[in-house]
Amino acid sequence: MLDPPDPPDSPDSPDLAGLRLLAHPLRLRLLSLLTAQAMSAAEAARELGETQANVSYHLRRLHDGGLLELAEEVRVSGGRARRYRHDAASGPSALAAGPTATGVDHRAVAAALAAELQRRAARRRADERGNITDAEVWVDPDEWHAIVETVSGATERLHSAARPPHTPGTIPTSTTLAMFALDDRRSPGTGGGHGGHGGDGAAADERRGR
Incomplete structure (x- = not known):
């Protein structure tokens, strides 16, 4: 299945650079997931239990911001699908290339980290x-x-x-x-x-x- 096109950005969409790239729990999950292997939007959506359209949107935003690299394009029924991978070493350079982070940016990332930590804590093995x-x-x-x-x-x-x-x-x-x-x-x-x-x-x- 082909990756669906990105939904249009809303007028209040955050800048796709700097720390704001990380200010979303799903983006944090995607970066973790794609550290060990390359995946398409469809594959990542199945693993995370999310819609393909939503995952595709965030994958492309992370790619545009330099936190994901296009690992390969594979032929699928009806066309081609793009697989992305995260190189952990790209984080510092990609974030440094963005605008100067503000207190609002840091708080937004902290909120995303806190939300993701809450989700994971429910699965903690004692x-x-x-x-x-x-x-x-x-x-x-x-x-x-x-x-x-x-x-x-x-x-x-x-x-x-x-x-x-x-x-x-x-x-x-x-x-x-x-x-x-x-x-x-x-x-x-x-x-x-x-x-x-x-x-x-x-x-x-x-x-x-x-």
């Missing part, structure tokens, strides 16, 4: 080891940069380890991470911070008074 960490702490800038580099290396390993869905011997996993420095001029607190670190699925510490 018998598999996990980790939940939450930290709003003050650290030395050099140490912060080193930690970001360490975590970035771990995420590269995670993306490299990704396999197509339902591959024998694999388990589905979830990782949601956002690391960024804060503007201390907007801090309403007393100058303190908090942090929580948990292995085996332990909950993060809750900040008092929140």
Whole structure:
């Protein structure tokens, strides 16, 4: 089946560049799905339980924004279908090429991440080891940069380890991470911070008074 044409953009459609590309839960799911293999809109729609028209729309937006590459075109009954793949290394360069992100952009992405995390949390396996960490702490800038580099290396390993869905011997996993420095001029607190670190699925510490 051919990929359907994109529906027309609405007048209030977000800019298809920068962080706004990620501000949609389905786009986040598609990027994860297409990390391990190339898929057409029809194939991705079947895997995610979404309509082909909706998936096709978001695939093409992600492709236009540089977060997906056209891996191949395959002949199907009645024409050709395009298969897309996500290269995790394309993320930083594609997002950097967009307009300067605003606070609104960051909040929109955070909302999409939160929505996707809520969906995944309902499927959490209690018998598999996990980790939940939450930290709003003050650290030395050099140490912060080193930690970001360490975590970035771990995420590269995670993306490299990704396999197509339902591959024998694999388990589905979830990782949601956002690391960024804060503007201390907007801090309403007393100058303190908090942090929580948990292995085996332990909950993060809750900040008092929140």
